[in-house]
Amino acid sequence: MTALAHDSDGETLAAVTRRPRAARGAGRSVLIGSALVYLGLFVLLPFVVVFGEAFAKGVASYFASLADPKALAAMRLTLTVALIVVPLNLVFGVASAWAIAKYEFRGKSALVTLIDLPFAVSPVIAGLIYVLLFGARGWLGPWLREHDIPILFAVPGIVLATVFVTLPFISRELIALMQSQGRDEEETALSLGASGWQTFWRVTLPNIRWGLLYGVLLCNARAMGEFGAVSVVSGHIRGLTNTMPLHVEILYNEYNSAAAFAVASLLAVLALMTLIGRAALDARAPELRRTTLPSPNT
Amino acid sequence: MSATALPTVPRARRVLPGFGLTLGYTLTYVSLLVLLPLATAFFKTAELGWSEFVAVIAAPRVLASLELSFGAAAIAALVNSVAGLLVAWVLARYDFPLRRVVDALVDLPFALPTAVAGIALTALYAPSGWLGRWLAPLGIQVAYTPLGIIVALIFIGLPFVVRTVQPVLEDLDAEVEQAAATLGATRLQTFLRIILPALWPALLTGFALAFARAIGEYGSVIFIAGNMPLRSEIAPLLIVTKLEQYQYAAATAIAVVMLVVSFVLLLGINALQGWSQRRLGIARTT
Numbered sequence: 001m002t003a004l005a006h007d008s009d010g011e012t013l014a015a016v017t018r019r020p021r022a023a024r025g026a027g028r029s030v031l032i033g034s035a036l037v038y039l040g041l042f043v044l045l046p047f048v049v050v051f052g053e054a055f056a057k058g059v060a061s062y063f064a065s066l067a068d069p070k071a072l073a074a075m076r077l078t079l080t081v082a083l084i085v086v087p088l089n090l091v092f093g094v095a096s097a098w099a100i101a102k103y104e105f106r107g108k109s110a111l112v113t114l115i116d117l118p119f120a121v122s123p124v125i126a127g128l129i130y131v132l133l134f135g136a137r138g139w140l141g142p143w144l145r146e147h148d149i150p151i152l153f154a155v156p157g158i159v160l161a162t163v164f165v166t167l168p169f170i171s172r173e174l175i176a177l178m179q180s181q182g183r184d185e186e187e188t189a190l191s192l193g194a195s196g197w198q199t200f201w202r203v204t205l206p207n208i209r210w211g212l213l214y215g216v217l218l219c220n221a222r223a224m225g226e227f228g229a230v231s232v233v234s235g236h237i238r239g240l241t242n243t244m245p246l247h248v249e250i251l252y253n254e255y256n257s258a259a260a261f262a263v264a265s266l267l268a269v270l271a272l273m274t275l276i277g278r279a280a281l282d283a284r285a286p287e288l289r290r291t292t293l294p295s296p297n298t
Numbered sequence: 299m300s301a302t303a304l305p306t307v308p309r310a311r312r313v314l315p316g317f318g319l320t321l322g323y324t325l326t327y328v329s330l331l332v333l334l335p336l337a338t339a340f341f342k343t344a345e346l347g348w349s350e351f352v353a354v355i356a357a358p359r360v361l362a363s364l365e366l367s368f369g370a371a372a373i374a375a376l377v378n379s380v381a382g383l384l385v386a387w388v389l390a391r392y393d394f395p396l397r398r399v400v401d402a403l404v405d406l407p408f409a410l411p412t413a414v415a416g417i418a419l420t421a422l423y424a425p426s427g428w429l430g431r432w433l434a435p436l437g438i439q440v441a442y443t444p445l446g447i448i449v450a451l452i453f454i455g456l457p458f459v460v461r462t463v464q465p466v467l468e469d470l471d472a473e474v475e476q477a478a479a480t481l482g483a484t485r486l487q488t489f490l491r492i493i494l495p496a497l498w499p500a501l502l503t504g505f506a507l508a509f510a511r512a513i514g515e516y517g518s519v520i521f522i523a524g525n526m527p528l529r530s531e532i533a534p535l536l537i538v539t540k541l542e543q544y545q546y547a548a549a550t551a552i553a554v555v556m557l558v559v560s561f562v563l564l565l566g567i568n569a570l571q572g573w574s575q576r577r578l579g580i581a582r583t584t
Contacts, residue, residue: 031384031387031388031392032388032392034384035384035385035387035388035389036388036400038381038384039385039400039403039404042381042449042452042453042456043403043404043406043407043453044403044406045428045429046410046415046418046419046422046453047406047410047418049418049421049427050414050417050418052428053418053421092327095319095324096320096324096328098316099317099320099321099324100324102314103317105321111324111325113564113565113568114328114332115324115328116564117332117561118332119564120510120560120561121336121514121557121560122513122514122516122534122553122556122560123514123516123517123534124514124516124534124535125339125537125553128537128549128550128553129335129336129338129339129553131541131546132335132338132339132342132546132550133334133335133338137544137546138338139338163331164331164332164335167328167331167332183313183314186314187313190313196314196315196316199314200316218408224411225411225412225413225414227411227412227517228412228516228517228534231517231538232538232541245411245412245414246413248413248414248417249413252417257417257421260417261417261418261421264411264414264417264418267410267413267414268414270411271406271410272409275402275406275409276402278402278405279398279402
């Protein structure tokens with residue numbers, strides 16, 4: 001990962017200008033040392049133990065747990081959900097950022113807060129509200145049952161709950177980015193005779209591509225890893241409505257620890273790849289990180 | 299930004315096309331997926347009536363779970379405020395080998411699915427685990443106690459403080475610190491009188507974000523908590539339990555209490571971020 005530091009002029013320049021005030025001496029070592037110990041104990045160790053436990057019964061057992069039909073079904077479902085959720089929130093993210101960043105209108109800040117709301121809602125409550133809406137005793141439950149449309153305890157419910165918890169990721173990334181870019185370039189393109197769509201595809205999209213990728217990366221990581229919301233709406237039907245995180249829970253509760261950690265290790269690798277992708281994007285477009293503030297439930 | 303528009307263009311005529319389409323789509327999407335589902339929670343609770351609502355919330359088991367969720371979240375956010383400040387300081391001010399790897403590592407709790415974090419922390423702190431076996435002889439039991447809940451919430455909350463404080467530290471003007479040093483201030487005085495006051499808004503924002511995330515957290519907590527009613531049962535878990543017993547109204551009542559607190563926190567965080575930006579004089583977009 002350190003190699004990434006050198007493949008961009010932006011980063012090396014920032015490194016030179018940003019840290020001129022490094023104090024020397026014992027205080028510095030003590031501070032760095034305690035920060036590293038803290039991060040090692042509270043962040044790195046939980047990550048490492050996943051792999052330690054996953055291979056506790058040996059390599060053969062590890063791969064056997066992954067090849068289990070129920071585990072494979074869980075992987076398929078998780079991929080399917082992400083493949084539906086990410087494009088939905090991608091289109092929403094671009095549309096909302098276009099409206100919010102390029103125009104002034106009344107109630108804009110209320111709309112931005114509304115888009116951020118899912119970050120402030122507990123995942124369990126995100127699941128609960130869909131149960132209230134679509135459950136057997138919910139508002140639409142009886143109608144859905146009459147027409148034989150399965151939503152709760154089926155894939156559509158999992159997709160809806162996941163869309164809810166990941167809704168802000170791409171949108172807030174693009175709003176910040178497009179606000180900082182303004183609309184001069186688009187207006188120039190239009191005045192030169194480009195159509196609206198041409199302007200979007202040839203001017204706006206190239207300008208926001210790294211921010212878009214950044215948002216997709218985070219949205220995808222959360223969509224594949226979401227547990228609380230999905231757990232409430234899925235009904236835990238093995239092989240049918242179990243995503244990978246839910247499968248991990250079931251295996252763990254059955255005292256099948258090694259198998260649980262084996263499936264968990266795939267999710268840990270996904271997290272690692274997300275971080276590496278993020279670091280690569282940071283090196284390529286350093287302004288991205290500066291425009292984004294973290295939010296609850298990110 | 300809007301000031302750059304030509305003054306001759308009437309306000310009603312939009313230069314860029316697509317406003318109606320994108321705003322309409324955005325409003326429909328948000329209304330159907332966020333506003334309508336959230337509103338059902340409030341309507342469902344309204345069915346209860348005030349006295350029933352109070353009875354649900356005032357039940358000892360519910361009160362205990364709310365107290366635990368808010369209390370543990372506050373302690374964890376406090377620990378993260380101190381530790382997060384330390385980590386942000388080290389990352390912003392010092393250069394050391396693998397600094398960029400360590401910097402990326404801070405985001406791991408964001409990226410690691412909560413269920414994975416939950417079972418990993420449990421494995422670490424269980425009496426036979428890598429850390430638990432060293433703590434057990436000292437009489438400290440972490441897993442399956444409220445202490446375990448705090449440890450899980452510390453894990454998931456760390457990035458919030460670091461990522462709000464770090465950019466502010468990087469932007470702080472070095473000249474002010476140098477001036478303080480020239481005037482005879484010790485390093486501790488400079489930190490307490492110059493740096494810390496400038497950091498307060500960011501530190502508070504980080505605390506609020508970590509706290510807001512921690513009160514609703516579910517996946518990383520339930521494995522390590524032990525989940526004993528009245529002792530180590532968090533509010534989100536109690537919501538799930540009530541749902542499984544088909545007590546929809548009770549589950550929703552607890553959810554509404556948590557939602558209201560979350561909304562207040564969200565508004566507070568927005569105000570804090572505005573304050574923080576004005577104080578720093580940085581036109582950072584949110």
